[in-house]
Amino acid sequence: EAGVTQFPSHSVIEKGQTVTLRCDPISGHDNLYWYRRVMGKEIKFLLHFVKESKQDESGMPNNRFLAERTGGTYSTLKVQPAELEDSGVYFCASSQSRLASGANVLTFGAGSRLTVL
Amino acid sequence: SQKIEQNSEALNIQEGKTATLTCNYTNYSPAYLQWYRQDPGRGPVFLLLIRENEKEKRKERLKVTFDTTLKQSLFHITASQPADSATYLCALVSSGSARQLTFGSGTQLTVLP
Numbered sequence: 001e002a003g004v005t006q007f008p009s010h011s012v013i014e015k016g017q018t019v020t021l022r023c024d025p026i027s028g029h030d031n032l033y034w035y036r037r038v039m040g041k042e043i044k045f046l047l048h049f050v051k052e053s054k055q056d057e058s059g060m061p062n063n064r065f066l067a068e069r070t071g072g073t074y075s076t077l078k079v080q081p082a083e084l085e086d087s088g089v090y091f092c093a094s095s096q097s098r099l100a101s102g103a104n105v106l107t108f109g110a111g112s113r114l115t116v117l
Numbered sequence: 118s119q120k121i122e123q124n125s126e127a128l129n130i131q132e133g134k135t136a137t138l139t140c141n142y143t144n145y146s147p148a149y150l151q152w153y154r155q156d157p158g159r160g161p162v163f164l165l166l167i168r169e170n171e172k173e174k175r176k177e178r179l180k181v182t183f184d185t186t187l188k189q190s191l192f193h194i195t196a197s198q199p200a201d202s203a204t205y206l207c208a209l210v211s212s213g214s215a216r217q218l219t220f221g222s223g224t225q226l227t228v229l230p
Contacts, residue, residue: 056217091160
């Protein structure tokens, strides 16, 4: 089966510009997550969709970040306007509905590297 | 404050030896803990999951232990190979309402031939 696909793999933009990252999860996975790793830091949770609904967006840093998952398939993460501190690698992950035990194993994409100059 | 610490940023070992990586946490009540592997330019790949009521899990050359008293998980790779070289991440999910994965910063393992 195809894995989690992210596009673009690398984006270089100037401060103040807009960037939209796209994630195609594994087909049939209801859960879709966005994570981010900024330089030298750990991977941090941004938000979680269940189908098209935002289940948890507690990790979104501010209102310059907008995530959507129309139709419950692919998702986009828009940063507008981008700031220098937004540079990092943005990972998308998906999973099936939670296992009965509550364990949730994530399949990650390769990430989208964002560089804001 | 809540914290997940992995023992060192980098660990070098000789091929054939056992690599042991440590993950310590504070101010969490984890429901379960996961270990992931990450290669350069790739996303994390799931390896093993261990629940709070489990002491040990094994998968081929991998072994994970979980001590909720010490608030620590150990990740072992036996008979290590150069292909095992990667960054290894521990991640946990609290038993509270915020059931999202929280990652440690990772340990970069290099297995020398």
